[in-house]
Amino acid sequence: MANATHHGALNMILHFAGLGSMGLGMALSCLRAGLEVHGADTNPDRLAALVAGGGQALQPDSPKADALVCVVLNAEQTRNVLFGAAALADRLRPGGVILSCATVAPAFAREMEAEAEARGLCYLDAPISGGSIKAASGQLSIMAAGKPEAFAAARPVLDAMATTVFELGDTAGPGSAMKAVNQMLAGVHIAAMAEAMTFGMTQGVAPDRFLEVIRQCAGTSWMLENRAPHIVAGDYSPHSSVNIWPKDLGIVLDIAREARFPAPITAAALQQYLAAAGMGLGQEDDAAVAKVYARNAGLTLPGEA
C-alpha cells in the first residue's frame, strides 16, 4: 500500500479543502504521486506553500474534480465545505469521491455519506492518524470505511497519502468510530504520561530518568515515547497542540454520552487539557499538559526559569 502510483492517477484531479498542519503535507504527498491538486484554505500563506510545491489555488473556473479531500477541524466545517457555504461537493464530476478526514461522530459520517450519495457521489469515511511529519511524507494511517466503489475511486489518493489503510467497513461510520477510540486512548496516554512524570518528580525521579526507564517497562505507551521527550527537552513547539484535545476528547465524550457510556478516565484527562487551555497554553504542544500538573504541585519542569 506504499505510495504506488496507479495507472490513471496522473490524470486524476483533486480538490483539497484545508491546508493546515495535516492537509498541506497530504496535498504535497499527492502532488509527488503525480496527482493534480487544486487547494483551498482561508490562510493565503498555506495556499502559497501549496503553489510552491506544484499545486494550484482552487478557483471558480478550476476543472471539476475526481476526488475531494476534506481535512478541516470538525463536523461543522466539514458540512460547510461539502454541502454548505463552500458546496465543494457540487464541483465533483458525477461518481467522484469525497474523502472526509476530520474527526467526527460516526453518525455524522453516515449522514454525510447519505448526502453525497443523494448527489450521485461516493463518500469515504477516512479519518487520519500519524501526525504532521507522516502527513508530509505520505506515511499516514487512514481508518477508512465506505462502499467498495468509494474505496476504488479513492485508491490513488489513499496510496499517495498513507502507508496503512485500515478497511473497516463497507459503509461510512466505522472509520470515525475507530478514530474516536484511538483519540480516546491517545489523549488519555499523553495526560497520564504527564501525570506520572510530574508525580515522579515529587519522589525525586528526574524527567530524563523517567523517560529512560519507563520506556523500557510495562508502563510505556506510544504517546509516552513520542511526547515525554518534549518535556525533557523543555520544547513545546507544537507538533500537535493542546487545543486538539478539548476538541477530540469532547467529540469522544459527546458520542459516549449519546450511547450512555460512562468514561471516567477520559473525562478526567479532558479536564487537564481544559486547564492547560485555560492557562493560555492552547497553542503549545500537547505535552504542555504537564504544566498543569507542575503548577498544581509547585514543580519546575525542565527548561523553566
Added chain:
Amino acid sequence: MANATHHGALNMILHFAGLGSMGLGMALSCLRAGLEVHGADTNPDRLAALVAGGGQALQPDSPKADALVCVVLNAEQTRNVLFGAAALADRLRPGGVILSCATVAPAFAREMEAEAEARGLCYLDAPISGGSIKAASGQLSIMAAGKPEAFAAARPVLDAMATTVFELGDTAGPGSAMKAVNQMLAGVHIAAMAEAMTFGMTQGVAPDRFLEVIRQCAGTSWMLENRAPHIVAGDYSPHSSVNIWPKDLGIVLDIAREARFPAPITAAALQQYLAAAGMGLGQEDDAAVAKVYARNAGLTLPGEA
C-alpha cells in the same frame, strides 16, 4: 546482565520469603543459577513446589543466609518478615543483604534501609517488574537503589532473577519511587484500554478489530498489547489479578497525597478497579476491569453468555 553465574554464587545461601506468583518463579530462577535457596511461605503447596524444584523449606536450624529476598504483598508484610514476627533479618550473616521487592512507599524503603544498617546488614530497594512468566524465566526488570556494597552483595541474585537491573540511586527510595511511577501508568493504561475497547463496542467496533487496529496506532500501550487479548479471548485466568490495583494505585495515591500532588487520572482508574473488586472479580485477571464498563453500558463481552 543475563543470568550469568558469578564466581562464588554456587556457595551463596539465600532465604526467600514469599513464594507467590512472582516469588516462586524468582526462587526457581535462583536455583537454576546455582544458588542455594531456603524458602518460606504460609501456603504448603508453594513450599512443595520450591522443594520439587530443588529448594528447601526454611527451618529453625537452616544455615544463616548471605541474602534474603523478600517478595511479599506490601509494607506491613515486609516489616513483619524482616524485623517483626518472622524477624528473618536476624538470620542473615553479618554484612548480608536484604533484597526487598514489594511495592512500597519510598519513605518506607528508606526506613527499612536504616533498620537493616543498624543491624550491620545491607539493604537493596529492589521492586520488580515483568510479571509471573518473566519471573519464572529469570527475565525480570528490577528497579534497584541502594549503597554500592548492597549492589555488590546482591549481584549474583540480581543476575539470576533479572535481565535488566536499573541502578537508580545509591540509597534506598528511588527504586520504590520509579516502581510507583511505573505502576501508576500500568494501572491507568489497563483501565484506559478497557474503557476504549468497550466504548468502541458501543460504536460497532468489535474487540478483535480494536486490538488489530489500535495496536498499530498512536493509541497503543504496552499494557494494551498485553491485556486486550485476554478480553478478546474471554479468558480472565489471572496473570496479574484485579486485586493488585486497589493495592498498588492505593500506594501511589497515598504517596501522592502526602506530596500534595493531585493525580486525577490515576484516581479515576482506581475507582474502576474498586468497582471490579466490589463486583467480586478481585481474583480474576486485571483485564476483568472491562466487566465494570460492560455492566455500566449494558454490553456483552466476548465469551459471556
